[in-house]
Amino acid sequence: MASQTAATKSKESSFPVAVPVRKESHAIKERANDEVARRAYSLYLASGSSDGQDLDHWLRAESEILTRVPDVRESASGYTVNVPLQGFSPEQIQVAVDENGAIIAANKTQAGEKQAGSDWSSEESVFLVANWPGVVDPSSATALVKADGLTLTVKRTDSAKAAQP
Secondary structure, eight states, X not given: OOEEEEEEEOSSOEEEEEEEOHHHHHHHHHHHHHHHHHHHHHHHHHTTSOTTOXXXXXXXXHHHHEXXXXXXXXXXXXXXXXXXXXXXXXXXXXXXXXXXXXXXXXXXXXXXXXXXXXXXXEEEEEEEEEEOSSOEEEEEEEEEEETTEEEEEXXXXXXXXXXXX
């Protein structure tokens, strides 16, 4: 498993957050896709299971589940995104980076009270998607978690730098 661990900091202490490289990013993308598929199916059921609206259901589910990162900042050497992830610990955050973009997944499961002899839990998941303006080197990615969110930085490839005017 190829991954890079970036130092992360909170107000009180440091934690490592793994920044997966290509192979591991597939699992995070698959999890996001599964969430979108589940939501699209529930929209299909809610519409009376009528055929012919599958694309509409998928696009609506995607817009509800995936949040596009609106601000990708460019520097001389690469790109940076800052995303708010209050309420999530570094252990609950996964970051996947490939040449064209990144997906940040934060997942929190909260145990509920026992009711009628069974436990219930609720899950809060956030999927943030960033698209790089140019090709990047995934192995250069670093993630820093602070109290106000996550900062992800990645360097452009040499060929992408050469193409810049």
